[in-house]
Amino acid sequence: xxxxxxxxxxxxxxxxxxxxxxxxxxxxxxxxxxxxxxxxxxxxxxxxxxxxxxxxxxxxxxxxxxxxxxxxxxxxxxxxxxxxxxxxxxxxxxxxxxxxxxxxxxxxxxxxxxxxxxxxxxxxxxxxxxxxxxxxxxxxxxxxxxxxxxxxxxxxxxxxxxxxxxxxxxxxxxxxxxxxxxxxxxxxxxxxxxxxxxxxxxxxxxxxxxxxxxxxxxxxxxxxxxxxxxxxxxxxxxxxxxxxxxxxxxxxxxxxxxxxxxxxxxxxxxxxxxxxxxxxxxxxxxxxxxxxxxxxxxxxxxxxxxxxxxxxxxxxxxxxxxxxxxxxxxxxxxxxxxxxxxxxxxxxxxxxxxxxxxxxxxxxxxxxxxxxxxxxxxxxxxxxxxxxxxxxxxxxxxxxxxxxxxxxxxxxxxxxxxxxxxxxxxxxxxxxxxxxxxxxxxxxxxxxxxxxxxxxxxxxxxxxxxxxxxxxxxxxxxxxxxxxxxxxxxxxxxxxxxxxxxxxxxxxxxxxxxx
Amino acid sequence: xxxxxxxxxxxxxxxxxxxxxxxxxxxxxxxxxxxxxxxxxxxxxxxxxxxxxxxxxxxxxxxxxxxxxxxxxxxxxxxxxxxxxxxxxxxxxxxxxxxxxxxxxxxxxxxxxxxxxxxxxxxxxxxxxxxxxxxxxxxxxxxxxxxxxxxxxxxxxxxxxxxxxxxxxxxxxxxxxxxxxxxxxxxxxxxxxxxxxxxxxxxxxxxxxxxxxxxxxxxxxxxxxxxxxxxxxxxxxxxxxxxxxxxxxxxxxxxxxx
Numbered sequence: 001x002x003x004x005x006x007x008x009x010x011x012x013x014x015x016x017x018x019x020x021x022x023x024x025x026x027x028x029x030x031x032x033x034x035x036x037x038x039x040x041x042x043x044x045x046x047x048x049x050x051x052x053x054x055x056x057x058x059x060x061x062x063x064x065x066x067x068x069x070x071x072x073x074x075x076x077x078x079x080x081x082x083x084x085x086x087x088x089x090x091x092x093x094x095x096x097x098x099x100x101x102x103x104x105x106x107x108x109x110x111x112x113x114x115x116x117x118x119x120x121x122x123x124x125x126x127x128x129x130x131x132x133x134x135x136x137x138x139x140x141x142x143x144x145x146x147x148x149x150x151x152x153x154x155x156x157x158x159x160x161x162x163x164x165x166x167x168x169x170x171x172x173x174x175x176x177x178x179x180x181x182x183x184x185x186x187x188x189x190x191x192x193x194x195x196x197x198x199x200x201x202x203x204x205x206x207x208x209x210x211x212x213x214x215x216x217x218x219x220x221x222x223x224x225x226x227x228x229x230x231x232x233x234x235x236x237x238x239x240x241x242x243x244x245x246x247x248x249x250x251x252x253x254x255x256x257x258x259x260x261x262x263x264x265x266x267x268x269x270x271x272x273x274x275x276x277x278x279x280x281x282x283x284x285x286x287x288x289x290x291x292x293x294x295x296x297x298x299x300x301x302x303x304x305x306x307x308x309x310x311x312x313x314x315x316x317x318x319x320x321x322x323x324x325x326x327x328x329x330x331x332x333x334x335x336x337x338x339x340x341x342x343x344x345x346x347x348x349x350x351x352x353x354x355x356x357x358x359x360x361x362x363x364x365x366x367x368x369x370x371x372x373x374x375x376x377x378x379x380x381x382x383x384x385x386x387x388x389x390x391x392x393x394x395x396x397x398x399x400x401x402x403x404x405x406x407x408x409x410x411x412x413x414x415x416x417x418x419x420x421x422x423x424x425x426x427x428x429x430x431x432x433x434x435x436x437x438x439x440x441x442x443x444x445x446x447x448x449x450x451x452x453x454x455x456x457x458x459x460x461x462x463x464x465x466x467x468x469x470x471x472x473x474x475x476x477x478x479x480x481x482x483x484x485x486x487x488x489x490x491x492x493x494x495x496x497x498x499x500x501x502x503x504x505x506x507x508x509x510x511x512x513x514x515x
Numbered sequence: 516x517x518x519x520x521x522x523x524x525x526x527x528x529x530x531x532x533x534x535x536x537x538x539x540x541x542x543x544x545x546x547x548x549x550x551x552x553x554x555x556x557x558x559x560x561x562x563x564x565x566x567x568x569x570x571x572x573x574x575x576x577x578x579x580x581x582x583x584x585x586x587x588x589x590x591x592x593x594x595x596x597x598x599x600x601x602x603x604x605x606x607x608x609x610x611x612x613x614x615x616x617x618x619x620x621x622x623x624x625x626x627x628x629x630x631x632x633x634x635x636x637x638x639x640x641x642x643x644x645x646x647x648x649x650x651x652x653x654x655x656x657x658x659x660x661x662x663x664x665x666x667x668x669x670x671x672x673x674x675x676x677x678x679x680x681x682x683x684x685x686x687x688x689x690x691x692x693x694x695x696x697x698x699x700x701x702x703x704x705x706x707x708x709x710x711x712x713x714x715x716x717x718x719x720x721x722x723x724x725x726x727x728x729x730x731x732x733x734x735x736x737x738x739x740x741x742x743x744x745x746x747x748x749x750x751x752x753x754x755x756x757x758x759x760x761x762x763x764x765x766x767x768x769x770x771x772x773x
Contacts (some may be wrong), residue, residue, distance in 0.1 A: 069694075069695065071695075145694070145695050146693075146694035146695060188536065196646060427581060428581075429577075429581040429582075434610060434613065434614075435609065435613060437609070443596035444586075444595055444598050444599035444602065445599065445601070445602050446602070447602075447604060450582045450585070451585070452582060452585035452586050452588075453584070453588050453589060454586035
């Protein structure tokens with residue numbers, strides 16, 4: 001079986017086997033070539049044992065990566081990367097039956113999303129040869145981003161079902177085409193710079209990708225921002241493409257409905273009128289439905305509030321009382337009193353306003369604690385409490401499902417309990433372990449605890465894992481390792497944590513607190 | 516470059532609890548000051564909106580205090596910045612959901628974040644708070660993620676109808692409800708002397724944007740105290756006109772350092 005081993009800055013997946021069981025051809029190919037898409041390989045003979053080493057430094061098993069929700073681009077990229085790896089292996093005349101094509105033995109580089117496959121050149125090794133089944137199994141292991149249009153999955157499954165003998169080269173090409181076809185439209189809104197537009201948008205990325213490199217700062221003078229060419233009236237109309245009125249008209253001009261060949265203009269007009277009428281009817285129906293739903297929700301909310309107030313009044317022996325500051329947790333930050341030490345759910349008191357400014361930076365980031373000045377302001381409405389009628393203008397989220405078991409917890413009912421946290425000693429940065437997996441590293445789009453100013457920290461360096469209220473730390477085959485109480489962890493190894501446990505991630509000191 | 520900024524938040528004339536939360540901070544990096552503001556409006560139709568908004572402000576302020584200096588020190592690209600912010604936004608969405616599920620409650624909040632690093636600004640936007648930029652005139656930088664805005668965009672209602680539409684409080688996206696959040700991202704350039712204004716929707720129901728624009732002249736933005744005085748007057752005006760919702764406002768002006 002496999003085991004992890006650390007040598008210097010590298011982490012290896014190691015497999016011991018008897019020399020006679022080794023497939024010499026495969027071994028030769030792996031040893032003498034750097035094969036794209038496969039894990040870097042080396043081997044050592046020791047007596048009659050072959051020790052096969054696979055370099056997995058800074059990579060994690062695909063199964064671990066699947067603990068995150070993935071969106072379409074990531075899934076397609078992973079599959080394409082695996083397909084490419086299989087193609088590479090075939091080009092070197094390697095037996096694809098000896099590729100370990102499962103989530104535990106496929107490794108992925110977190111920053112690039114590229115996968116690397118493990119080829120095990122052992123004669124009796126016969127893994128799944130049906131590549132269709134391999135990809136289908138992987139599909140089932142993935143957690144999908146629900147906001148995606150997941151129709152692409154149907155297409156992948158249909159493709160796999162339609163190709164009993166999968167040609168990975170063609171599959172890879174097809175995946176590329178699928179990605180192009182399905183690519184999400186720009187999800188962020190950028191306003192283009194146009195004459196008469198009200199706002200300017202940078203036309204190009206900053207030089208060399210650095211935002212704040214003073215040496216490269218744009219010293220060419222200020223870019224002229226186009227003055228607005230549209231009147232003040234109807235501010236919203238200036239947004240985007242000429243305003244909602246215009247846009248609405250444009251769409252009307254285009255027509256929402258395809259024309260019918262051979263029909264006259266009059267008929268088309270009539271059709272459009274009819275369709276608009278229908279649309280209005282459905283809109284009105286939809287409006288009424290929404291209104292009724294809203295009224296229902298407001299009534300429910302009002303009932304819950306009245307119930308809550310009666311309970312509180314009963315408890316305090318008062319009929320009506322002046323509004324109290326809402327204090328959800330005695331250990332929360334309380335305005336004017338600063339943050340409390342101790343159990344902290346990491347939530348601040350409602351209505352808090354904070355402001356502060358740092359003293360000018362005196363040196364490298366993180367050198368000493370900066371003076372932090374927070375001013376907290378809290379405002380509460382005075383006057384009648386509850387029962388004063390429906391809340392006016394409560395924001396309601398579209399699509400939120402009403403949960404019949406929802407209750408409102410009064411501040412008295414909420415009890416503070418400790419949530420463990422990890423503290424970085426250099427700057428006091430904390431992360432609360434409020435979910436089963438907390439990722440630590442340098443990759444901004446992947447980790448929860450971002451360590452960006454220390455290049456010796458790997459991109460996905462280590463994880464804090466919570467299992468049944470027990471906490472562990474796991475090293476992810478990092479280059480500069482993870483240490484618990486000065487003991488180095490091997491890649492993939494999990495070590496239990498307790499209150500006050502000292503952790504070192506590369507050369508960064510941390511302490512784990514249970515409360 | 517330096518920033519003059521102020522913020523004010525008010526529960527409004529009717530609400531018991533202020534479910535708005537705001538945070539502002541500046542930071543010096545490589546002879547340039549960066550500024551960060553976050554404004555959140557807890558979803559009042561759900562429980563503990565105030566918790567959601569306050570915690571969200573805290574998470575983003577922590578990002579600016581601890582992570583941004585690290586990113587800035589090494590030099591970062593807009594891509595990295597966006598990747599990180601989108602991760603934090605979705606992580607916060609997850610946190611709020613998990614918190615709610617563990618206690619059988621639902622809590623959610625809108626959030627708009629403004630990061631200024633001269634000469635560029637960056638905005639991440641979820642919900643229906645507003646971000647404006649003013650030089651000689653006022654420009655709205657964000658689009659409401661609301662049902663009414665959608666109807667407006669589709670041409671089904673007019674501006675005037677939108678102002679009084681009963682559905683104006685229905686938002687399409689917030690932190691704490693959906694599986695994932697896709698924030699709108701805006702970026703552009705600003706000049707010295709420009710003013711940014713962030714506010715929750717309680718500020719804009721009873722006031723014309725022109726009035727907002729006229730309120731913040733040169734004198735009103737000379738110092739933090741003047742800014743906050745002006746903010747308080749505006750809030751009072753809006754309350755007198757019958758606004759019942761929570762009201763919050765942040766203004767920040769980019770000035771030449773002396």
